[in-house]
Amino acid sequence: MDRQEVTRRIIHVDMDAFYASVEQRDNPDLRDRPLAVGGAGRRGVVAAASYEARRFGVRSAMPSVTAQRKCPDLVFVRPRFDVYRAVSAQIHAIFARFTPVIQPLSLDEAYLDVTNPLQAYPSATAIATAIRAQILDATGLTASAGVSYNKFLAKLASDYRKPNGQFVITPRMGPDFVANLPVEDFHGIGPATAARMHALGIRTGLDLRTQPLSRLLRHFGKAADFYYGIARGIDERPVEVNRPRRSVGAERTFDADIHEWVGAQAAIADLSERVWGRCLTRGLTGITVTVKVKYNDFRQIVRGRTEAEPVRDAPDLGQRAVDLLAPCFPPRRGIRLLGVTVSGLREAGEEPAPRQLALFG
Numbered sequence: 001m002d003r004q005e006v007t008r009r010i011i012h013v014d015m016d017a018f019y020a021s022v023e024q025r026d027n028p029d030l031r032d033r034p035l036a037v038g039g040a041g042r043r044g045v046v047a048a049a050s051y052e053a054r055r056f057g058v059r060s061a062m063p064s065v066t067a068q069r070k071c072p073d074l075v076f077v078r079p080r081f082d083v084y085r086a087v088s089a090q091i092h093a094i095f096a097r098f099t100p101v102i103q104p105l106s107l108d109e110a111y112l113d114v115t116n117p118l119q120a121y122p123s124a125t126a127i128a129t130a131i132r133a134q135i136l137d138a139t140g141l142t143a144s145a146g147v148s149y150n151k152f153l154a155k156l157a158s159d160y161r162k163p164n165g166q167f168v169i170t171p172r173m174g175p176d177f178v179a180n181l182p183v184e185d186f187h188g189i190g191p192a193t194a195a196r197m198h199a200l201g202i203r204t205g206l207d208l209r210t211q212p213l214s215r216l217l218r219h220f221g222k223a224a225d226f227y228y229g230i231a232r233g234i235d236e237r238p239v240e241v242n243r244p245r246r247s248v249g250a251e252r253t254f255d256a257d258i259h260e261w262v263g264a265q266a267a268i269a270d271l272s273e274r275v276w277g278r279c280l281t282r283g284l285t286g287i288t289v290t291v292k293v294k295y296n297d298f299r300q301i302v303r304g305r306t307e308a309e310p311v312r313d314a315p316d317l318g319q320r321a322v323d324l325l326a327p328c329f330p331p332r333r334g335i336r337l338l339g340v341t342v343s344g345l346r347e348a349g350e351e352p353a354p355r356q357l358a359l360f361g
Helices: 018-025 064-070 081-095 122-141 151-160 172-178 191-199 205-209 213-230 261-282 314-328
Strands: 010-015 036-040 046-049 074-079 103-104 108-112 143-148 166-168 247-258 285-293 300-306 336-348 359-360
Touching: 010 081, 010 122, 010 151, 010 166, 018 036, 018 081, 036 064, 046 064, 046 261, 081 103, 081 108, 081 122, 081 172, 103 172, 103 191, 108 151, 108 247, 122 143, 122 166, 143 151, 143 191, 151 166, 151 172, 151 285, 191 213, 261 285, 285 314, 300 314, 314 336
Parallel strands: 036 074, 143 166
Antiparallel strands: 010 108, 010 143, 036 046, 103 108, 247 336, 285 300, 285 336, 300 359
16 A cells, blocks of 8 residues: 555644743733642642753652752742633634544643644645744744654654644654664653563663564553554554543552551552642642552452542542542552543633542452
């Protein structure tokens, strides 16, 4: 089959430090200063950091006390989700001028399939340039873009020249580009998976490419096919229009099993901070909290509760998760993994619809 007939043109657009950039745009006193959007308190979490703050190592989802320690001059601003949503609507309206095939990932990030664009442009690169220019003109904010023949590489490309940059990975470039990357830089491979790959001697895309599929299946299960493909620059996932996010969660596997309540509480607090940071980044909250417990014999249970009021903040999420975990103590076996998930998602600040309390376990 002619490769040209099946090659897609995908753009990944990612706003640069979106929440922080909006705040710096709207308040001149904050420009060129290290800024964090989020709560400054002991249990606060950084939802977004300006590039000035990132130079000190401040990152989204980081506890605010850690961020303050890294950058003593850090300025905290409470998030204004109504403003971010309004700006996001402007940005997505610009996307819609070029293609109807749009997959939003958050308020400030989306995939666009421009294989059959609505406007006549000579290339996907030209379309990405036009989109970024129109965003800057309409909002005063910069965006970065990655252009490639699949979603995985478009995402990698958008990170390559940030901020206010653009990069193209062609079909000819794809396999070599991936080969030279550390696996921890791959979108879709998190820190825990990267550590497992390192233990197997897999440190780069090229290392991953040399692994037989059978070995990847043995160690990574369902994800093996995806890893096998991206190591070769292959990703067949389509851009999914109106794909809803169903949940936001995090898990942690412990080096030593947990037996004591104090250790479990600390782990739940840490997980809740991480999950709430991800919720903040996406402008989301939720009404259902779920806790996953996996024991050292690999038996697991899942307990969840749906409440009328959505989660307010990290301490609220942590308390709901701890309440769910409490009946599991004292455990008969050591706990090797804990997870916290928020679902029943809605935009932060949205009024909840009345509903009856439900419990499942």
